[in-house]
Every structure is written in structure tokens, then in C-alpha cells.
Amino acid sequence: SVTGACRAIQKLTRVRVVDNSALGNTPYHRPPKCIHVYNKTGVGKVGDKILLAIKGEKRKALIVGHKMPGPTMTPRFDSNNVVLIEDNGNPIGTRIKTPIPYTLRRREGEFSKVLAIARNFI
Amino acid sequence: RVSSDGKPPKFQPPPKPVIIDRKTQKEETRFLSPEFIPPRGRTDPLKYFMERKDMIQRRKVFNIPEFYVGSILAVTTAEPCASDKSKRFVGICIQRGGKGLGATFVLRNVIEDQGVEICYELYSPRIQAIEVLKLEKRLDENLQYLRDALPEYSTFDVNMKPVPRAAHEEIPVNKLQVRMKPKPWSKRWERPKYNIKGIKFELPEHKMKAAQKWSQPWLEFDMLREYDTSKIEEKIRKELSEELEK
Numbered sequence: 001s002v003t004g005a006c007r008a009i010q011k012l013t014r015v016r017v018v019d020n021s022a023l024g025n026t027p028y029h030r031p032p033k034c035i036h037v038y039n040k041t042g043v044g045k046v047g048d049k050i051l052l053a054i055k056g057e058k059r060k061a062l063i064v065g066h067k068m069p070g071p072t073m074t075p076r077f078d079s080n081n082v083v084l085i086e087d088n089g090n091p092i093g094t095r096i097k098t099p100i101p102y103t104l105r106r107r108e109g110e111f112s113k114v115l116a117i118a119r120n121f122i
Numbered sequence: 123r124v125s126s127d128g129k130p131p132k133f134q135p136p137p138k139p140v141i142i143d144r145k146t147q148k149e150e151t152r153f154l155s156p157e158f159i160p161p162r163g164r165t166d167p168l169k170y171f172m173e174r175k176d177m178i179q180r181r182k183v184f185n186i187p188e189f190y191v192g193s194i195l196a197v198t199t200a201e202p203c204a205s206d207k208s209k210r211f212v213g214i215c216i217q218r219g220g221k222g223l224g225a226t227f228v229l230r231n232v233i234e235d236q237g238v239e240i241c242y243e244l245y246s247p248r249i250q251a252i253e254v255l256k257l258e259k260r261l262d263e264n265l266q267y268l269r270d271a272l273p274e275y276s277t278f279d280v281n282m283k284p285v286p287r288a289a290h291e292e293i294p295v296n297k298l299q300v301r302m303k304p305k306p307w308s309k310r311w312e313r314p315k316y317n318i319k320g321i322k323f324e325l326p327e328h329k330m331k332a333a334q335k336w337s338q339p340w341l342e343f344d345m346l347r348e349y350d351t352s353k354i355e356e357k358i359r360k361e362l363s364e365e366l367e368k
Contacts, residue, residue, distance in 0.1 A: 069241065073199060073248065078269060078358065084175030101128045105203035121204070121212070122238055 007068035009034055009044035015082040016066060019093025019117070022071065024084055028055045032082075045051045045070065047104055047111070052082065059092075060085050062114060064100050076099050083114055091117055139212075149221060156243065157225030158358050164348045172221035173357070174213050178365045180245050192260030192296060195229060196279055197202045197242055198251040208250060211240055212280050229283040230268060232277040237269065256285045259295045261320040270307040271300045271321075329333060 011046060014031040015023030024032070035058070036051040037044040038109035044050050044063050052061045062085050084092040091114045099122035104111055128321040158177070160170040180186075180257060189195060194214050201209040213229030214283050216239065220226045225244045230237065268276045275298075299322035302311075312325060323330060341347070 058143050065236075072238070072241050072243050073246070076239045076241070078239075081236070097234050098237060099233050102203045102209065120234065121209075122233065122240075 007049075008066050009050060009063055009082075010037060010042050010078055011035060013079045013080060015061070016034045016060070017052075017054070017084055018096055018098045019083050019091060020082045020092035020097075021084050021091075023054055023057075023059065023092065026055070033068060046101055047107060049085070050082070052084070054098075056085075061086060062091075062111065064096075064099075064104065072091075075099070085114070089113065090121065095119065131175060136266065152359070154355055154362070155186070155188070155225075156357055157221050158362070159221070159351050159354060161221050165322065170222060174221055174361065175365075177245060178362065182366070184249075186244060186253075187254045189215060189227075189252075189254050189257060189263060190259045190293065191218060191263055192235060193254055193258055194256040194282065195227075196251075196253045196255055197229065197240075197249060199242070199246075200250055210280075211238070212255065214265070214268070214277055215237075215279060216268060219262045219265075220233075230276050231266075231280075232273045233280070235273070237273065253284060255282050257287055257293060259293055261295070261297060262318050264316075265320070266309070267307075267311045267318060267321055268301070268315075270309075270311070271302050275300050 009036055011119060013034045015034055019031055034044070034050045034052040034054050034062040035053050038049045038051075044066075045112075046063055046065060048063050050061050050063060052059050056087040057084045061082040063081070064083055065075070065079075067077065068111075069076045072120055078121060081098055086092060089110060096114075100115070100118045102121050104115060105121070109117065158174060158339040160167065175261050192215065194212065196210060196212045198208050198210045200207060201344070209233070211229060213231035216228045218227045220243075221247045226241050227244060228239055230239045232238070276333045298320065300320055301322050301324070305325075309316065310333070311321055312330060313321055314334060
């Protein structure tokens with residue numbers, strides 16, 4: 001049997017890569033999993049950086065939505081969404097079709113390039 | 123009757139028929155929002171009285187329309203990070219929770235193949251407008267099973283036009299039976315504790331029978347769980363009508 005997906009993102013959660021990068025979209029026999037959360041607590045929420053294991057390689061990623069209900073008025077997504085990122089914060093893909101919460105806009109300085117490729121905001 | 127002077131008795135016209143206009147009588151049971159009814163407990167009713175005063179104050183300034191679980195709403199909220207400072211979200215109301223000023227409702231929609239749910243507080247000052255696009259009820263009070271249903275049942279057009287509703291008509295009940303994705307689901311909706319009537323279960327017979335093992339038929343006869351709200355509701359309705367007339 002398969003364990004149910006975790007609600008917020010921590011080590012070993014399977015995530016869904018949401019941008020149109022080649023790494024995220026080519027099928028592989030193992031789903032992309034989180035191996036480390038860059039946070040004081042090991043729990044990742046929207047706007048946290050994590051280390052992902054995809055296709056046998058390690059990549060950093062940014063969390064853009066999770067299944068856990070957050071503060072009221074913030075959206076709660078039906079899947080744990082993640083955008084692949086490089087070490088300096090540049091996104092690897094060129095377009096993000098899925099909706100992104102407005103709370104990321106507050107940290108415009110760190111995530112400006114990711115927000116620039118996002119299409120809808122929720 | 124005794125006839126006077128042997129003449130036939132004076133003509134008595136038949137009594138006028140009493141016309142009972144059913145339509146105007148139905149208006150008397152007006153809608154009372156569920157967050158006004160205090161929950162059963164040992165808290166001081168003064169707390170709920172004070173909350174109700176604040177709720178009425180807010181309702182005088184801002185119109186909160188009548189809606190039920192299953193109606194489609196469009197909510198505009200103030201968003202500091204948005205370009206035009208406001209954000210509009212359209213969705214179906216899945217559940218209404220909380221009592222008093224903390225009353226919330228959750229709207230669900232599927233956008234670009236991604237299911238999104240937002241929990242709004244009814245009395246939050248950040249909400250700028252609530253529009254009811256389609257007013258209807260469903261067979262259940264809680265539509266959380268839509269998360270495990272096929273996504274077509276939760277998709278609603280963002281630019282939907284409001285469906286006109288004739289005034290003083292009964293609220294339509296949508297008897298839609300929803301088809302589910304294959305199991306596993308987030309909760310075992312076939313169990314009798316959820317008492318869901320809005321799902322078309324395509325499970326085999328033996329599974330449905332096995333789910334009935336968890337039924338608790340004694341619960342409906344439990345007198346300690348009874349909570350009769352009719353008198354409380356009448357009092358609150360009176361209070362509301364007095365306050366809103368001021």
C-alpha cells in the first residue's frame with residue numbers, strides 16, 4: 001500500500017513540479033521527492049526552498065503551494081506544488097501555468113524571476 | 123329561523139370566502155444565517171450577544187447575501203500585493219463553519235487542472251464584495267467529498283454570469299449524484315457516519331455492506347445530543363429585525 005501524501009512539505013514527500021522544465025516533465029519511474037528543507041523546522045510552507053531528488057540528481061526548488069490549510073484567505077491547493085530553481089534563485093523553466101498564491105509577491109526581492117514567469121495569481 | 127308575519131326569512135347573503143394567500147405567508151420564515159445560532163455549551167450567552175451586535179453592525183455597512191453550501195459565489199478581497207489591490211475568486215461553497223464573528227466558508231474551484239480551496243471569514247474587513255452567482259442547495263451540508271470526485275464537478279467558469287432568480291421562490295435543491303475518482307479517498311465517504319447522499323457509489327455490494335458495520339443507529343435516539351434551536355432562533359430573528367430597522 002502507498003502512504004497518503006503529506007500535507008505540508010518535509011523530507012521524503014513526493015511533490016509535483018509545476019513549471020515547464022525538461023527535468024520536471026520527463027517521466028521517470030520514481031516521483032520527485034524532497035530530501036531536505038532549508039528551514040529551522042523541517043517543515044516547508046509556501047516560499048521555502050527545498051532540495052529535491054529528481055531523475056537521480058539533486059536540485060533546489062521553491063514551494064508554491066501545499067495541501068495543508070494555511071492562514072485564512074490564503075489558497076490551499078490539492079497537490080504539493082514546487083518550482084525548480086538554481087542555487088542563485090533563477091528558475092530553470094520558462095513558464096508556470098498553475099496558479100501561484102499572492103503571498104509570494106511580498107518577497108519580491110528573492111523571487112522576482114520566479115514571479116515573472118508565473119501566469120496566474122490566486 | 124322564526125318567520126316574521128308569515129313571510130319567508132330575510133335573504134342572508136352567503137359568508138364571504140376567506141382567501142389565504144400561501145405565497146405571502148411563506149415569506150415569514152426568512153433566512154437566518156447559521157452563524158447567528160449559538161452552539162450548545164456552557165459559555166456565557168453575553169459573549170454571543172456582544173458578537174451578534176458587532177455582526178449586525180457589519181451587516182449594516184456591508185451586504186452579506188443569503189447563500190447555502192452548494193451555491194456558487196464570487197468573492198472580491200483586498201490584496202496588498204495584487205496590481206489593482208483586489209482579487210476575485212469564484213467557487214462553490216463546500217462548507218460553512220464557525221459561529222459568531224469567526225464564521226468562515228470555504229470556496230472550491232479547479233483552475234488550470236489544479237484544485238484550489240480558499241477559506242474566507244464572513245466578517246473580515248478585507249472582503250470587499252460577495253456575489254451569489256447561483257443560489258442553490260445540495261443534498262449534503264458538507265461537500266468535502268468533491269476533493270475526491272472527478273474534477274469536472276468542481277470546475278466553474280470564472281467569468282460566469284449570475285443566474286437570475288425569481289424573488290420569493292423556493293431555493294432549488296440540486297440532486298446531483300457525483301462520480302468519484304478510484305479509491306483511496308481522503309476519507310471513507312461510504313461509511314454511514316458521514317451520511318452522504320450526493321455520491322453515486324460504484325463500489326461492489328459487499329463493500330457497501332461492510333461499511334454499514336460502522337453504523338451507529340442509536341445516535342439518532344440519543345436525547346442528550348438533542349439541540350432544539352426553534353426558540354433560540356425566534357429570539358434572534360426578533361433581535362435582528364429590531365436592530366436592522368433602526
